[in-house]
Amino acid sequence: MQTAVIEKRLSEALCLAVQHLEGLSSTEEFFWGWEVPKDPSFGDLSSPVSFRIAASLKTPPQVIAQKLADKFLTYCEAAGIASWVDRACAQSGFLNVYLSHTVLVDVVREVLRRKSGYGKRQNRSSAAINLEFVSANPTGPLSVAHGRQAAVGDVLARLLRSQGLRVTKEYYLNDEGRQIEMLGRSLKARYLNELGISEPFPEEGYHGLYVIDHAKKCVRRFGSSLKAAPLRRFMELGMQDQLLEIKSVLKKFGLQFDRWTSQRWLRTSGRIEQALQQLQQKGALYEAEGATWFASTRYGDDKDRVIRKRDGELTYLAPDIAYHLWKFQKGYQKLLNLWGPDHHGYIARVKAAMKALNLPADRLLVRITQLVTLTRHGKPVPMSKRQGEFVTFREVLDEVGVDATRFFYLMRTLDSPLDFDLDLAKSQSQENPVYYVQYAHARICSILSKSRLPLRQRLRPNLNLLCEPEERMLLRWLFQYPITLRLCADAFEPHGLTVFLRKLSESFHVFYTKHRVILDDPQRSAARLVLIRATQGVIANGLSLLGISAPRKM
């Protein structure tokens, strides 16, 4: 039996019970589904429906809950699902439902039957989501902040796909403009320096050592033949080198984008001018002080924005507008962008542009991931790309490993600043919670490999023997897994999955300490083997969604 089916059928029974309360005209608007109480003593599923209808019934919620509790089993019986519920009772106004052993045990069979498909849903709609994230400028290595976006975006995409949605992971590549020019100038200066030619370093150039490394590489590759090469050549070389580096780190991290959209392509294909023309036609542009302005205040922004500078160059806003216009034209139903905290001010102006173009701005959703601050020896590490003082995403990956890095990044909500303690992450990685989860998985695998029970007994055990409290807790968590996935996906917030896995693992460790799986009693042993096999399946399933390995040995 699937969790969603259990919820749905029980909801129907509850709906009937509510409908038959005296004095209620319509129940349609009063039903909000089930909650899973944090405290298991409050049952497996809980409904706050009494609170919603208390006012219109002019009855205290506690009284309503009691009435519902009295009748709930009767309605379950009528719906033919009486065997699913042990008891229903009213507590503090909630209707708390305690699932029967039968239905919980059936969840185990569901896990084993659907294997890695457990908790996932089939295609719900043809709507496609465009998820844009990282999108770091190819002027330097990825920072730890980009790493956070990479982790969040990648897992978000996996979560949404697990819920039957089509997702395109997209990287917006800023491959031209002033910063690329500055990278080219920096590279050129370093290159000439390597050749022993004195060349002043550009004032706002990139001071990072990686530029010097690349300059040395250019000397090895081209000798002095680039001495008189135009700036454009260095811009191209510098950018391509950074792009290779970025792609290589992302690959190491286990993240592959479905689409790379380049700003240069937007321009050369005429899409930027096209977008400007459309804005012009809508009367959203005007000339002032020698520049062209986008009248974004008309569409909710707090000030108008320059879109073409006095010198005739476009600001970054122009390609950004063209980019979002293009994404809507591609037919995406929803544009989901992960941006850094320094970009929150841009939401209003991009949305304003969408409104000006008569596009559905409410289908553009921007999630801001808060800052990542690095600390070393208890002190914050200064981060400046231009000055070249920073710890890169690659360095963290190399030191901490993919698994721990991913888990670490996903342990906080997006809204919460992430304090990345390098000493802790690097030197004490055994204490990272990811090992707690992986250890549970490895322990289970170890037991399974030692079991000598014949296969047939493993497949047809008497699961009714799983009646210890620790066994029931495990069953409860397995039951909850699909709900967790749905909630995380709906909220565009992956960190709940790490929280879930830690709790599931804890339940297993507690079970493991108290009970033996391999016993002289073949019946009980078989039942427990099936239980831990299902637990292992869900842990592996969850870790896989996080892009983290599930080791069989540790």
Add this chain to the structure above:
RNA sequence: GCGCCCGUAGCUCAAGUGGAAGAGCAGCAGCCUUCUAAGCUGUUGGUUACAGGUUCGAUUCCUGUCGGGCGCACCA
């Protein structure tokens, strides 16, 4: 000055569209002859920054105050 985010146990943080305050670390006391001790058990720790408001109910929503982070370009 304006905007966004944050403020929960000594520290780092959780807490399903408002729903019944939790974990880890640190401290203390225990548990390996037995499927992996990277584990488990017990214990200490709270006016959820403060003041109001809405609500049956507020850590959650609204207003204000205080404190912290980030952003407010004809830079990207």
